[in-house]
Amino acid sequence: MNNQQWTEGFTLTMQRGPFQNNGASPWYTTVSVGTPGQPLKLALDTGTNITWITSSLCAPDRCQHYSAGRFDYQASSSFAFTDCLQRPYSFGPWGTLQVESGSDVLSLDNITLPSQFLLAADYTGTQFRQLDWDGGIGLPSSSAYLDAGSSFVFQALMNNGKIDPQRPFVTFDWDPISRHGTCQMGTVDASKTQGPHLFLPWSHYSKARGVDYIWSTPLASYAVGEDVLAENLTFALDSGSSQFKGDDPLMRQTLERIARGGNPEVILGFADGEITLGASLYNVLIEAGPDQGKTLPQFEPLGLSELVLVGSLVMEHCYTVYEYRVVQCRPGAYSLAPVGVWLFNRPDGPQIISRASSRCFEAKARTLSTEKRGFSPLAAAAATAQPMSVAGTWKNDYGSVMTLTVTGNEVAGTYQSSTGSTGRYAVTGYQPATLPSQEKGLPVALAIEWHSLGNEAADPSWNWVSGLCGQLHRVAGEDRLALSHLLVATSDFPELADQGTYVDKLSYRRVSGEAVEAFHVTPALMSQQDNPLSGTWLAADGFSLTLQARGSNPRGLGYVSGTMTTASEQTDIRGFTDITAFTAGLSQQSVSLTAVQLDGETVLTLAGSLDLKADELTLLGMFTSSTTASESYVQTRIKSLKFSRGLGAGGTKDNVAPSVQV
Structure with a gap:
């Protein structure tokens, strides 16, 4: 065989057999087994915890497979049974082996490695007939999960001084065009x-x-x-x-x-x-x-x-x-x-x-x-703690469930509330693209529009929005999301809430096996809409917003995109607004916007309402910066902002008609 040993680790050449419709890899390496060596095609298999070989224990009409090789244990002077009682080994729905345990030597290039492995005495499952190899060398995720009676070849090579324990890598580089590839053990290219x-x-x-x-x-x-x-x-x-x-x-x-x-x-x-x-x-x-x-x-x-x-x-x-x-x-x-x-x-x-x-x-x-x-x-x-992200499903102390996905620094998802109205609601927002250090939390800004995505009967809360801002911390290996919550109610909901802005703190824990059906906002769902929120808005302390409101048809959801400019930067902004406010006869149009600042450690939510009569935009800003868990009490800074409409071309007010139809 033409495997080449390296100074640090070594490389096994691999070949690609014909691709067959049995779910098994077509890739294998050729290894000599026994004394004298019998060349057999073996997969290097990270999906199993055994090393196994088709053997002459199989009856002549059994263990039929495409590669057709089998190990003749009687022809090897170094072979010995370690347990001659047959037992099944299951690959689940894929098939089952009947195996016995033995020991012999595997020759990996010029390295001779004494090994224990399982000898297949029979197969059950039609997939084996299309198998391009004669057995497999298991590379399980841990030596703790090794099946009894079988060697963990990579660990054995390390314990025998053939692989540097400080380079615990197994690499694969397969070229489907040339049908040749490599597996490196103990080194990385x-x-x-x-x-x-x-x-x-x-x-x-x-x-x-x-x-x-x-x-x-x-x-x-x-x-x-x-x-x-x-x-x-x-x-x-x-x-x-x-x-x-x-x-x-x-x-x-x-x-x-x-x-x-x-x-x-x-x-x-x-x-x-x-x-x-x-x-x-x-x-x-x-x-x-x-x-x-x-x-x-x-x-x-x-x-x-x-x-x-x-x-x-x-x-x-x-x-x-x-x-x-x-x-x-x-x-x-x-x-x-x-x-x-x-x-x-x-x-x-x-x-x-x-x-x-x-x-x-x-x-x-x-x-x-x-x-x-x-x-x-x-x-x-x-x-092996994975990088922090809000992607996944979360449940708060009220029982509400939120499912989020993350693309770059943009967050999208769906919310299902257990308080007030029931239904599914759209979520958008940001998390920083640059991850904080392990000691600090991940800032998160979210906006929710309480206009149901389903076919439920409308109620006053459909005109409301929420802004949420806070951090994700990992505490004792568990992800916890703590968000300050501004609920902007622009209409009265009898027996629930009067018009106003409500403040709450929400705590979420990551959950599995429970999710809200995802609803993803894409440009295909949007149509251009005239809306009083669209245009340029200026605040006294140098903040300016350039906003464009869009509506989806037929759902009646209002999406907002644009830019926020301060004395030091300009950044994208996105969120929701109630595009049905005017036609519903309301004096206030709810707005919730989110952004991430260029420093990469601060996100913000601007939540409030547009006064449709006075043409003034009043927003409460929550600015959350990355802090340690012990300093989270100063994570969020609040700022009140009042905007007036800016001037468009020719010195006229950048205004649009307040009549909006969806």
């Missing part, structure tokens, strides 16, 4: 870690037992085209897989949406980054097997709730780095825990990382830990 990248911090997947070993991470949203099909899921990157697999309803909805036509993109939204796959990437030509010659979308239900798992469909377009944390138990003995997965766009391929992560990768030696402690999912999640 720093030249390939440039440009747009994505960091996926490891987080324990707990919806199904027995799959703790997968490289899982929180997935904020999963969209096909403009349809957000699910939020608050788990994502896993599995080098032993090819197609998208996972949650049954989600995979079926994806196929149904694709069947409607239009070649929609599949968009994976993470708290700190995004992957976008076009139809030309997920529609793949089947090169062998029963579906040979067909081009098919690669999505398959797998029976794992709230999980989206994928392999080569993504990895063929990225340089991929799996990173471990190393604990030194004693000299020469190491245990491994997961840090996460790094993805970098291949410069010569499609740029599937459509929004990069803020956390940067450094191809340098890692620090060893000597602290002996029990490995637990909660401890690992805290140790």
Whole structure:
């Protein structure tokens, strides 16, 4: 075999077999097993916790697979059974192996490694017939999750002095055009870690037992085209897989949406980054097997709730780095825990990382830990704390639920209130694009329009808006969102509230398994509307606003965009206004605006109303800056601002007719 050893780590060459419609990766490396060595095609599989090989324990008419290789244990002088009782090993809905345990040597280039592995004596599942390889070398997320009777090859190489424990990396670089690639162990090619990248911090997947070993991470949203099909899921990157697999309803909805036509993109939204796959990437030509010659979308239900798992469909377009944390138990003995997965766009391929992560990768030696402690999912999640973001689902002390997504520094989402009116309401706002230090909180500014997105009967609160401003802090590994709340009521709601502005403090905790259906504002939903708020507004202390109000039809929602100018900067501003105020006979038109200042650590909310008779705009500003949790009592500064209309071209007032129809 033509694997090349490196001074720091080593590189295994990999080949791409024919793409088959069975969900397994077509990529493998050739490894010699036994004495003398028997060449076998093995996957380097981050989606399993075993090392296994098809063997001569299989009857001649069993264990049929495309690669057709099998290990003849009787022909190896170094082989020994470690347990000759057969047992099943399940790959879930994909299939099941009947295995026995044995030991022998694996030859990785000129490194001979004594190993324990599982010998397949039978397969159950039709997918095995299309398998391009004869077995797999498992690269689980942690040595704590290794299956008994099987070696963790990467850990064994480290413990045998073949890999520097301060370079705990496994990398994949696959070129689908040449059908050749590499897997590096114990080193990183720093030249390939440039440009747009994505960091996926490891987080324990707990919806199904027995799959703790997968490289899982929180997935904020999963969209096909403009349809957000699910939020608050788990994502896993599995080098032993090819197609998208996972949650049954989600995979079926994806196929149904694709069947409607239009070649929609599949968009994976993470708290700190995004992957976008076009139809030309997920529609793949089947090169062998029963579906040979067909081009098919690669999505398959797998029976794992709230999980989206994928392999080569993504990895063929990225340089991929799996990173471990190393604990030194004693000299020469190491245990491994997961840090996460790094993805970098291949410069010569499609740029599937459509929004990069803020956390940067450094191809340098890692620090060893000597602290002996029990490995637990909660401890690992805290140790690998993901960058803070408001993306996700939140519930406050009143029971109201808010689901948010983040694109760059822009926040969008939906709110479902448990107080006053019931229904779904649109949310917009900002969080800084630059993340604060670990000690400080993440400032957040949000606006809500209390005009229902559903078909409920209208009530007075449909004319109201809210402005919220505060910080997200991580306390003892838990995300907590504390927001000051201004509720602007421009009409009386009998037995609930009179006209006025109400102040409250709302506390939210991140929740899973509970979400509000997302409603995303896009330009296609907007139509230009004349509105008294549109124009330029000036305040006495140098603040000015240039605003444009737009309305959606038929929902009657009022969106506002524009700029805010101060003595030191100009920044974008966005929010909501009640475009039905005039036709409803109200004297006040509610307004809630949000912005993020250029310093990157301050956000603001301006909430109040436009006096339709006096043509004056009165807003209460909340300015929140990043602070530590202990100093959060001075996080938000309040400022009252009164604006008058500015002059347009020719010295005339920049005004529009107050009659608005939706």
